[in-house]
Amino acid sequence: MKIRFYNARILTMRDDEALFEGELWTEDNLISYVGDKKDNSGERFDREIDCKGNVLMPGFKNAHTHSGMTAMRSYADDLPLQAWLNEKIFPMEAKMTGEDCYELSRLAVLEYLTSGVTAVFDMYLDPDHIAKCAMDTGMKFVQVSGINKFGPTLEVLEDRYLRLNGVSPLSSFKLGFHAEYTCDLSLLEGIAALAHKYKQPLWTHNSETEFETKDCIKRYGKTPTELMDSLGMFEYGGGGYHCVHFSDHDIEIFKNRGCTVVTNPGSNTKLASGIAPIQKFLDAGVPVAIGTDGPSSNNCLDMFREMFLVTGLAKLSTKDASAVDGLKVLKMATVNGAKAMGLDDADVLEKGKEADLIMIDLHQPNMQPLNNIAKNIVYSGSKQNVSLTMVHGKILHENGEFFIGEDPEVIYQKANEIIKRLSV
């Protein structure tokens, strides 16, 4: 399958490369050309797409989410994190089947596609069904284990790690755990041993709330980050989701260990968890990526909302309108996410890289005039501007239509049936 995108504005997201007018070709799952307008006589394409001056750029990487939580969107709002989790979410999840997980992840895929997301870093209940969702829909899922003291066992985690990596270019599996506060010390030690055995990075929810952080200090005399580091958990890098209540020492540990912060400002805002110190992370040279968190705590899977919140909350909390410039945020949402997720071949638009890309429609009032197109995307962009989403060389969403092998109405109906059953 060879596709030619012509008459485009191209934002490769390669360091400091300015947006330029040109074209891009894909061949199967790879980008085969990016550059100026090119003579295509002699080339045969399966499809030629006139981009009408719209932007092609790398797809967004949603670097922290719980896709299967779509069922609980707007089901338990306006509650603090611990009450929301213990009283509402955990009891419902206990009733959720693998098939439910598959269906609810498909619903999330639809929403990712409308938001220009081409890969997700997903932590949820049934990794086998989620891997199937990735392969069936065509979305790229990098799964991460959410193991905790309620399950599964370390043996299951190891089995999943070995079995679910490599089954498909759309599906991979990283070592991780739910959070310090849902694991006991021996389990954390076991997880660290696995990371050492396979020389792998580790990922987890880290310092999301003030309560979590203080409680860890009370129990261990260490912050969650200090505890994890003392257990050797960051020997091969990795990072944390949320990282709201980070001390200067925690930041130093992340810097020294080459760890990445995945910030989730929508969720942290709605659950009143706090504002992550993004400017401090940048000053220290700690890479930051962006995730939506799950749709029950956000409640949407919208990278545009997240991007505005990353820069906006940094400006608010530092009282400095120049903090965390929009262009840095665009890099977090694309390149940094790809690196964090181990998708080094899906970070920028370049010959030989994965064809994971989106088209941003500039023929919309919120994108006009064209003073600064990249800043328009961050500061005034919205899902309405995503006119095409291509993952692994396949167009999964175009002009409002979905091509994921299922009628969206069927997926909506199933999600409504599932929540009805779970909430009984």
Add this chain to the structure above:
Amino acid sequence: MKIRFYNARILTMRDDEALFEGELWTEDNLISYVGDKKDNSGERFDREIDCKGNVLMPGFKNAHTHSGMTAMRSYADDLPLQAWLNEKIFPMEAKMTGEDCYELSRLAVLEYLTSGVTAVFDMYLDPDHIAKCAMDTGMKFVQVSGINKFGPTLEVLEDRYLRLNGVSPLSSFKLGFHAEYTCDLSLLEGIAALAHKYKQPLWTHNSETEFETKDCIKRYGKTPTELMDSLGMFEYGGGGYHCVHFSDHDIEIFKNRGCTVVTNPGSNTKLASGIAPIQKFLDAGVPVAIGTDGPSSNNCLDMFREMFLVTGLAKLSTKDASAVDGLKVLKMATVNGAKAMGLDDADVLEKGKEADLIMIDLHQPNMQPLNNIAKNIVYSGSKQNVSLTMVHGKILHENGEFFIGEDPEVIYQKANEIIKRLSV
């Protein structure tokens, strides 16, 4: 013109009325029926619209904006308010013609329609050209004077007030001024006298930044609100835009004077101005409406972003995830805005009210499942969900198409030409 919307979910926004399934009829500019499914034999409609289970609700009221600033979107970002205003915006505005103002307001209208906005409370440079924009496009503009010590005169203000009210049901004009810090005392006294003469409410930017508030205290020994109140400016109500740095005494004054706060969280976030104390306003019984502010400081005109920020920032700043529930926010964005703008006939869906309404598409992944539709709109809603916007009984936007008497591409081109000329 008689239109029948059937097979709808209806959110009237009348106090405590739950969403119900039914239909709605319009006749010219008015709603002629709202209720259960109705036998329509014998009725003749010009058009019958199958809503397919989607939501009909009152249009959003954007209760503070500067429409003509679309030219400067993404033109001067990442700057604090005073530098942004004095070094970038004022010099460009000095070169702006009335015709520019007309064109740039038309660009804003396109964006309002995509966001389900059916009326705007607009403060900008050339009220005659803006009134023409309202009448030509069909959007409802409630203009408010932005008089300050650089112009125009009190005589011009009075003339505009008398001349521009009543020219069209789409155009009205309120007394107001730019801000305390851009007016000297004698001008403020003159404005207060006009408000008394015509028994009218007064509107202005109020306590947007900490600097502005402290500087006023230094000059007058009073906060901006105390100063305005001491001049009798709130004798007939009105209110303030932004109201970020409000003392408890300021809140008390607003409560006693029946004034409304129009909050602008997107702008306050991006310019690092601060977080308005929304929960305190609600506790005190001060009504709150919502505005986007202008597209140069936000940078979009998106009521969905604003709604999420209103509840989210309230939750963050009070450290209480239950603060300012989403349903209250929906009321602010519709009913409270209408009341603040003097549009008492455009607040809710009810027989005899203005046909200013929108359709929210539930057949989108971010609206599924249907656990709580009203909360879905606030917490996960997005411009992509606005499938129809009707103002004064006329459909101006439907399924991505615009019906405002001009090709959007012409408007985009003119906006680009204008910014090119202004920025020389």
